[in-house]
Amino acid sequence: MRKIGVAVAAWLAFITAAHLSMNVDWKVLLNDRLPERERKLNVAYIPVT
Amino acid sequence: MFQGFPEIKEALISNQMQAAFMVAPMAIALRAQGVPIKIVYLGHRYGSAVVVQKNGPVHSFADLKGRIVAVPSRYSDERLILFRAMAANGMSARDLRLVEMAPPDVAGALAAGAIDAFSMGEPYPSQAESAGFGRVLFHARQYWPDFISCVLVVRQDVIDRRPEAVQVLVDGIARSGLWLENPPKRRARREHAADFVGRFYYRQDPKLLKWALTKPLERVQYQPLTPLRKDFELIVRLMRETGVLDHDIAFEDYVDPRFAEGAKHETEWRYEPGDASAE
Numbered sequence: 121m122r123k124i125g126v127a128v129a130a131w132l133a134f135i136t137a138a139h140l141s142m143n144v145d146w147k148v149l150l151n152d153r154l155p156e157r158e159r160k161l162n163v164a165y166i167p168v169t
Numbered sequence: 170m171f172q173g174f175p176e177i178k179e180a181l182i183s184n185q186m187q188a189a190f191m192v193a194p195m196a197i198a199l200r201a202q203g204v205p206i207k208i209v210y211l212g213h214r215y216g217s218a219v220v221v222q223k224n225g226p227v228h229s230f231a232d233l234k235g236r237i238v239a240v241p242s243r244y245s246d247e248r249l250i251l252f253r254a255m256a257a258n259g260m261s262a263r264d265l266r267l268v269e270m271a272p273p274d275v276a277g278a279l280a281a282g283a284i285d286a287f288s289m290g291e292p293y294p295s296q297a298e299s300a301g302f303g304r305v306l307f308h309a310r311q312y313w314p315d316f317i318s319c320v321l322v323v324r325q326d327v328i329d330r331r332p333e334a335v336q337v338l339v340d341g342i343a344r345s346g347l348w349l350e351n352p353p354k355r356r357a358r359r360e361h362a363a364d365f366v367g368r369f370y371y372r373q374d375p376k377l378l379k380w381a382l383t384k385p386l387e388r389v390q391y392q393p394l395t396p397l398r399k400d401f402e403l404i405v406r407l408m409r410e411t412g413v414l415d416h417d418i419a420f421e422d423y424v425d426p427r428f429a430e431g432a433k434h435e436t437e438w439r440y441e442p443g444d445a446s447a448e
Binding site: 161165167 | 172173190191272290291323330331335370
């Protein structure tokens with residue numbers, strides 16, 4: 121039972137870490153926390169000329 | 170990166186994005202509806218075309234009568250160019266069946282026969298051409314000299330509070346345009362730009378962007394990018410005539426020309442393919 125608990129916890133930790141590294145844009149999150157004058161502008165575009 | 174203009178509009182209104190490249194009529198329509206944004210620069214000139222099936226029955230604009238043509242938005246220059254072509258060919262709005270479609274979907278829809286033609290910005294005309302199933306019926310400049318499509322819009326609160334940041338953005342675009350249009354190095358630089366933009370920004374095959382930027386070199390132009398009154402007053406008139414704008418709007422209400430003015434003395438980026446950074 122203890123082995124199963126450790127395996128589940130390890131799996132959850134791995135999935136969480138993978139999600140945070142692949143699906144969270146840390147640059148954007150950190151940029152949003154900067155004072156306004158230091159913040160980079162977010163510029164939207166679509167892949168056309 | 171977004172996949173359609175409606176999503177960009179929402180992101181801009183909600184302040185998730187502070188600036189955006191969008192089709193000029195959409196920017197004008199948003200401003201006319203009271204959204205606090207201004208056009209500060211152009212993204213490019215030309216670079217839009219009407220494409221039909223390569224081996225299909227459409228060989229002239231008149232052949233499009235009764236057929237389905239996709240446009241990126243009802244608020245787009247790609248829709249307005251069709252109205253200009255219709256007027257030049259003695260046709261009316263009822264002669265075409267216009268449908269709105271996200272730009273990345275049009276080439277597939279044409280290949281599958283779901284539409285008969287599309288009016289769209291690059292690289293989608295190039296995509297249909299290079300893949301062998303599409304044929305350019307006409308480029309926008311044929312019916313609209315000085316054609317413009319995407320413009321850079323910025324939220325008014327950003328313009329008011331951080332004009333220096335907006336100027337840096339506009340200066341950077343101006344310098345990129347000058348870099349791409351340097352006469353003796355034009356082809357080599359466009360090929361290099363196609364490579365890194367395709368891989369790192371657009372997530373598209375660099376060969377496709379190379380086609381769009383070099384076949385021919387004038388297919389898309391990145392100078393001059395200053396928003397001119399005459400170009401925008403023509404767009405407003407066409408929007409009024411085609412029913413997507415219900416009142417006139419003054420050029421000063423939707424364009425802030427001071428950033429383009431401030432970028433006029435910029436020079437091209439000092440960068441050659443292989444350099445670690447640009448100055």
